[in-house]
Each structure stands twice: as structure tokens, then as C-alpha cells.
Amino acid sequence: MKAIQAGLLGIGTVGTGVYNVLQRNQAEIKRRAGRGIEITMVADLDTARAQSLVGPDVKVVNDARAVIANPDIDIVIELIGGYGIARQLVMEAIEAGKHVVTANKALLAVHGTEIFAAAHRRGVMVAFEAAVAGGIPIIKALREGLTANSIEWIAGIINGTTNFILSExxxxxxxxxVALKDAQRLGYAEADPTFDIEGVDAAHKATIMSAIAFGIPVQFDKAYVEGITKLGAQDIRYAEQLGYRIKLLGITKRTSKGVELRVHPSLVPAKRLIANVEGAMNAVVVQGDAVGTTMYYGKGAGSEPTASAVIADLVDITRLHTVDAANRVPHLAFQPDQMSDAVVLPMADVVTSYYLRLRVADQAGVLAQVTGLLAGAGISIDAMLQRQAQELGGAGATQTDLIILTHNVREGTMNEILAKMQALPTVLAPIVRIRKEELA
Amino acid sequence: MKAIQAGLLGIGTVGTGVYNVLQRNQAEIKRRAGRGIEITMVADLDTARAQSLVGPDVKVVNDARAVIANPDIDIVIELIGGYGIARQLVMEAIEAGKHVVTANKALLAVHGTEIFAAAHRRGVMVAFEAAVAGGIPIIKALREGLTANSIEWIAGIINGTTNFILSExxxxxxxxxVALKDAQRLGYAEADPTFDIEGVDAAHKATIMSAIAFGIPVQFDKAYVEGITKLGAQDIRYAEQLGYRIKLLGITKRTSKGVELRVHPSLVPAKRLIANVEGAMNAVVVQGDAVGTTMYYGKGAGSEPTASAVIADLVDITRLHTVDAANRVPHLAFQPDQMSDAVVLPMADVVTSYYLRLRVADQAGVLAQVTGLLAGAGISIDAMLQRQAQELGGAGATQTDLIILTHNVREGTMNEILAKMQALPTVLAPIVRIRKEELA
Incomplete structure (x- = not known):
């Protein structure tokens, strides 16, 4: 049987990985897929470099539309990135009747609804395993492996740059x-690290997982996004003393009121497996009502780990290539006519627990004031740690740090109490507040 | 569209879970699968109990063949277990043109080749996600998620009973x-725990993963199987002092000479994520050449976790039900005509590293004798720990424990050296030898 022919749009780090792994493992992949899979055409602006990467047998062009227009190409692999030209090209490929594989999380998180609708209409697949957590087959786990479950929540370390920085x-x-500069020097963070450190990249991925888990449209614009740029070393230390690690988590949760979708630094009990995921590694914890807790761990970025996911999609499409469209695995795990319109909750309606650190005057009655405010709002305290004044050193011998872990409370309520707490004359500095996820 | 009708053979712990989860999540599962999935018939010897579990709308019979003969039944779910009647019924269901879902790892590890061949001939699916690691979608990850990779090795904690005992x-x-009795009292071990504690259950699962990873036939009879019954508490302590945990691992590895397939207790560096998988939980580490290390974690047994996997298979079959057979996902990840006949290595040809504990006379020259033997065979030492003689207490004040970690060596070579070492007059008790897997 004739090999499946794929065309690559953009041959950077991931594209090179896709080409190399397909070459290296071509015999084994053919044994799995039932027919060969070949990249026969590449579009890249730097055609000389592209040609040197793929050798003389692959046609290299500088016009992506020439790949889409080629009737021999079955699958278009979009590795350009971003919302601009990538969006146009993906839509054109779909209209041309090509299956599409993409690693573009930003594109799908923002324009996924439009793209998947077009693909459904045209009867082609848009596969995107590489868009979330790199080489970890988490999309497949959610879409096919856990179909029995009502998914309760997902919490993931889904950005390697920030996990590397936090580990450092x-x-x-x-x-x-300082840790960011280290990460940049070592190649774990880009020159402009904004999308990573501000949580945007993690939010793109959480948005996609949320849609698949709950059968809702992608809606990145409703996600709450908070990065790690304001985290201090002392908070990591204090959390540690309390038995917690701080991780940037992408979280989506089903509640009776709607779906939570949020990215922010979180305390996680040190004894949880995911708390011990260090460096640039990724891990996603999924809680299902039947299966309980499952976790998926691996490399979330890099040339060949991401290529692993891209090629898994190529194999999936190859295996299902001649299937009638009505019985294909749906893009977002649920059939297109079965999407629900559950709302995404505003952050104020999210219920979670908190780590609070207050710099307070070292004098009688302070503790009573602070805990009185919490008790008045029905917020119960899980644990408390008071640092000795002398341990703070320096000029502040009359100050002390008060660390409080709370039980669950609605964020809107917590915001009100924090405003009152901050206004106390005995609270001497801005209160540090970090959300805490027990993941139990 | 008419619902898919499934018939259940055996309604024990897992069968009850399947029925209950299908009932509870039926709307959501239908949204995912594209059509409803219903259990409409149950065969069980205890018909009264079965009828009370499923209610009056489900037909209950005491003859499994009545389910297979029912033309309305699309899928037969085999949850009887064992090699005997279960094998016959699965073969009859296949011949009758029914798709089969089974959790029966023993059956597949021993008779899988015959069963998959019959299914391929008849054009039906035999799905078995529940046969390995319960609710963890590891079969799907290996068969579909990691298809780009040349799998290098798999190492898994795939028996919850033994992991619970080791944790205790x-x-x-x-x-x-003592730990076994605790496990039995708490329901983590059966009255006859042989299959679990002797490693047989783990070997069934490792055999299945080995076939899927490498495209080889299932061949349980070639597996090396060693349980945990001889492990002493002091070895766990010593391993701990050296920075290791002891886990019962199912391991399969591709080497230039063939495929390793083995189950035995192993030291694992305490800092590895899998070393921290405690209690009855399961975890499987997969090393692929493109993706690197990935890990899959979750509950390996229990009513609803196992049901989660069974139902995922029902959904897969439903999604692919009307697909032409040539393009179906192959049972063992590779197309049936693409199986290789790579040999399974005898244990003597396995290369690994070792933990050795020797009770020796506390006198000059002993260390030189022991290390001389290792050096003579080209076995290099990774680490050594000598216990102070007085710490052993009791009458043996003139004895001491010598613990050695080796680098990699062929097991046949190690066996020869161990025999010589054991024959030394200064070695006072049987040498304890445990294999060590760095998993790096």
C-alpha cells in the first residue's frame, strides 16, 4: 500500500525532530501503522537550511500554500506557531480536504472552536497531541483512555520553563x-520568557484539556492566568517547612456551578508524587469518578519528545484514514453535536484553600485580630506557623512572620477578608497569598 | 442510533463496577461514544445475586453460551478469569462474531497468540486495557500514544498486593x-496470595506489555519470575541507607540480542518518582528513544478503577464498530503480519547491576577476598557499606555485614562469581543478591 504523504509547514526544532524520528524509526512505525508514513514536502522561509536538514529527496518550498495545494499530500503538519498565518494555513488545509496535525496550543486554545467545526464539516481530522505536555500522551488518555469517567478535575505541571525555575x-x-537568568543561560527559558513565566502557555494547555475533559468549547479568554514572577524564595522555604512544594499548576475542575479554569502558583503537599516532579519535566494528574487518581509524567517540550506526539497523531490518522467520518474519534472527546455550554466560573467563585504570610508587629493581640477576622467569615485554619522575631534578623526585631494555611473557602470571601486584614495597623507589609491544592 | 448491547460473563467485583459505572455515567459516555452502551444480559452461576445487582430490566442467565448465542449482543465482556472455561468462551464468542473485552491477564499472557489470531481472522476486536495496571490506560499509551518510538524498556510496579506489602x-x-498477614486482614491480599507474592500476576502483565512494546508474540513461559517472599526487613533498611527503595518490578527490555522479560524485587533509587509509589498503587515507566522517560500512575485494581478500563474498551469498540477491518488498530500495536520473532533472552544473558549482602567474619583480609573475586571477573563496584560489628548485636560480635552495589554485569557471570564467593570460608551465611535498576 502506498505510503501516507505528509507535508511539513515550518522546520524548526520540532519539525527537525519529526523528520529525524520518522526516518530513524520508519520500519517500526510502518509495522505499527500498517503503511509507511513519509514527509515528502517541506515549506520553510529558509529553504537552503531546510533542504540541508531533509536531504535532496524531499521537495522544499518557501510557500506553505504549495504544500496544501499538492494533491499527493494527505496530511499537513503545522509547526509554525502563533495565531496569525498558522490559523489561515490550517483553515486552508482543512478546506483543501487535508488532515492536519499541529502542536500549536495557542492557536487551538483561542481559535479551536472554529477550527474543529471546519474540520468536522469537511470530514478531516485535526490532531494535536503535541499541543499539551509534549510527549506525554495526555490528550489520548483523556479522549480515549478515561472515557468511562466523569472527570472531576485535572491539575498539571504543564510548563517546563516555570517548573525548572521553581526547582532552582x-x-x-x-x-x-536569578533563577530566570539561570534558566535562560541554560536554554530552559526563551529570551522573551513572558508567555511561560506569566502562565499564558500553561493556560493555553489547561484550556485545551478543559474542553476535552468536560466537553465544553475552548475558551482561553475565560481562563484565570497568574504566573510565577512574584514568588519569593522565602515563601518556597516556608512552604517547605510546612510540608509543601510550590508548583505552577494548570487546573480545571467541574463544580456544580460550572467549570474552573485557572493557572497560578500552588502549594502542593510534598508527599504527593506530582510535588516531586522537578526540573523541566511535566506531569498531569487526572481525577475521575471511577478510576480515581491517575498521573501522566514525561518531557513536556524538546525536539524529539514533541515529535513523538506529532508522529503518534500521524499514525492515528493513518490507522483511521479510510474510516467513515461518523465513526471517527471526535476531536474533543465528545461528539460535536453533544457539546455542553456549561459556564466557566469567575475566579471569585472558585473554592480553594490558602497559604497566607503576614509580616506583623511582634506584640500581644495580633494573632487574635487576624484569626478573629478569619473566624468571622467562617474560614477555618488548617495549620499555623509563627517565626521567632529574632530569626528574621536585621532591624525588624519587633516584627514577626505569621504563616497560616486555611481550609477551603470561596475566593471572593477570602478577598474581602484579606482587604480587612491588610488594613489592620499591626499588619506591616503586603500580605502574601498563595492558593493551596491538596490534590486528594 | 440503537445502543451497543454488551453481555457480561461473570458479575463479581469488577463486573459490578462495570455495570454501576455504565449506569451512573451513561449520558456522558454516550456523548463520548456517539451512541449508548448498555449491558442487557448477564451470565453468572448465582443468578439470584446477579439479578439483585442489575435490577429487573437486565436478562440474567446461568449459561454463558446463551449470551454468546444472543444475536442482539454486540460485545461480550469476559470477567470470569483463569485459563479454563474463560478461554473456551472467549474463543466461542470470537467465532460467533462478537467483539470481546476482557480483564483476563492470565488468559492473554498464556493463550493470547491463539486468541488474537482468531479475532483477526473473524474481524472482531479483543480489547484488554483492564488486563494491565487496572485503570491506568497503559495499553493505549503503548499501542497508540507512543507509536513514534522505538521502545527501549518498560519497568512497572504492576501488582498492588506486593507493593502494599513492601510499603508496609x-x-x-x-x-x-507479618506484612502479608496485615495485607490479608486489610483485603489487599487474597487468602491464597501465591499468584501475587510469587510474581506470577506481575509476569502475566509484563508479558502482555512486552508483546505490545516490541511486536512479539505473548510468551509467558519464557518470563523469569521471582516474588517477594524471601525479602527480609533488614535488606529494605540497608537499601534505604544507600538511597534505594525495593520494589517488585515487571521489566521488559529490548537489547541487541533479544528481549528481556522478567519480574523480581529490584532496588530503585529513592529519588526516582516510581520509588515513591506506595501502598497498592501501580506505576509503569516507559523509555522510548524519541520521547525519553514517561510514567503512568494510578490504581491497578479494584472494582471501579478496573471498570474504567473495561468501559474505555467498550467505547473504543463502539467508536470503531463500523470500521473496515483492515484499518482497525491492531491488537498488539503491530499489524498481525508484521510480528517479529525476536527471541526472549534467558536470564543468564540479562545485564543488570546488583545489591549484595554478605555476612562475613570480622577479620583482616575478608574484604580483599570478596572484592578480588569481583575484580577478577571484571565486575566493578558502585558503592560499599560495612556495618560495624557491634551493631549486629547478639552472639555474632565477630561477624559483620558487607553490602556491595555493583555496576552492570551479565547475570551468568554474576552467578559464577556468587558461587565462588559463597564457598569462601569467611562467608558465614547465604549471600543475599537483589538486582538493581537505575532506571536512568
């Missing part, structure tokens, strides 16, 4: 700025 | 016999 901060007691 | 031994300093 903890291991070496570094401040964020 | 470590946490509480218990000996095996």
Missing part, C-alpha cells in the same frame, strides 16, 4: 530573577 | 510474613 529556586534558595 | 515492610520495619 527551591534547591538553591534563589530569587526568581 | 519499609514503613513499619515488618518482616514479610
Amino acid at each position: 529556586m527551591r534547591d538553591k534558595g534563589l530569587d526568581f530573577d | 515492610m519499609r514503613d513499619k520495619g515488618l518482616d514479610f510474613d
